[in-house]
Amino acid sequence: MFGVYELKRQADLRMEFNEKLQLLRKQKGLTQEELAEQLFVSRTAVSKWESNRGLPNIDSLKAISKLFSITIDELLSGDEILLAAEQEKNENARSLRTILYGLFDVMNLVFFFIPLFGEQNGDFIESVSLFAMKSLESYMLVAYVVIFGITSVFGIVEILLQDCQNYFWKKNHPFFSMALTIAATLLFILSQEPYIAFFQFWLLIIKGFLYMKQP
Known part of the structure; x- marks a missing residue:
């Protein structure tokens, strides 16, 4: 041959x-x-x-x-075969982590529809979905929609680019994902929405754990 x-x-x-x-x-x-x-x-x-x-x-x-x-x-060579196998294992793990980042970010779409926001109803505060809130100022609604929308779109991009070999993307997309979650957490803390802030905070913890586990 x-x-x-x-x-x-x-x-x-x-x-x-x-x-x-x-x-x-x-x-x-x-x-x-x-x-x-x-x-x-x-x-x-x-x-x-x-x-x-x-x-x-x-x-x-x-x-x-x-x-x-x-x-x-x-x-x-023998050493290169072992190195290639280790590299393949790391790449598969990285792709899985990217998919998980993407799924967690796309999950923000769900937050539009589940009752995680507080709405004053007489002497009580009831849990309602975002679009069911009647007393929410329009600028706050825009802020919520923007942060959920951007994060969800970024999550879709992460899933689509799970096998992307671009060095900048591979290195930095976890930071972008965590930055969006930090921004969302701070927004909901400042606007006194404890339930959704709690969920965002735990998403941030999970993302941080995934980042610490990467080789």
């Missing part, structure tokens, strides 16, 4: 994965952009692999193996 023959002939099985990938790509006359197109990944991903800043996930490794007619065992 072309890939195996060339690697063995040049004693390149001792090379690291990034060096093997560069060699195989150049032997096949491909640019990074062309290789990325054949593997259905971004050119940035190929550049990262070739500069030894990460390893492909299992699906990309299978695609590379098929493209160059070489086994995964010949592409990766």
Whole structure:
């Protein structure tokens, strides 16, 4: 097979994965952009692999193996196989955490309709939904709708981008999510809505726990 023959002939099985990938790509006359197109990944991903800043996930490794007619065992050393497995595990855990962040944020849509807001009714305060409040000032209603709306939309974006490899997004979306929850918690504390403030506070605690657990 072309890939195996060339690697063995040049004693390149001792090379690291990034060096093997560069060699195989150049032997096949491909640019990074062309290789990325054949593997259905971004050119940035190929550049990262070739500069030894990460390893492909299992699906990309299978695609590379098929493209160059070489086994995964010949592409990766023993240590690299362990590293790739650990990387895959971390990526799966990160995707799950992103989905959970997204679900918690989308949950804000529910807060429009469940009775978590206090409404004065004679000598009593009864629990009502947001849109059932009659004494709420219009500017406060707008503030509540805005914070719920922005957080919910951001949650949908998080779910859609659960597998996004952009470094800025991966690093910062938990901070954006927690910042929105902090803003909501403070808003409801200041407007003296203890029930919804309590729920927002616990969402913040859970998000903080998820963030502390990430590798």
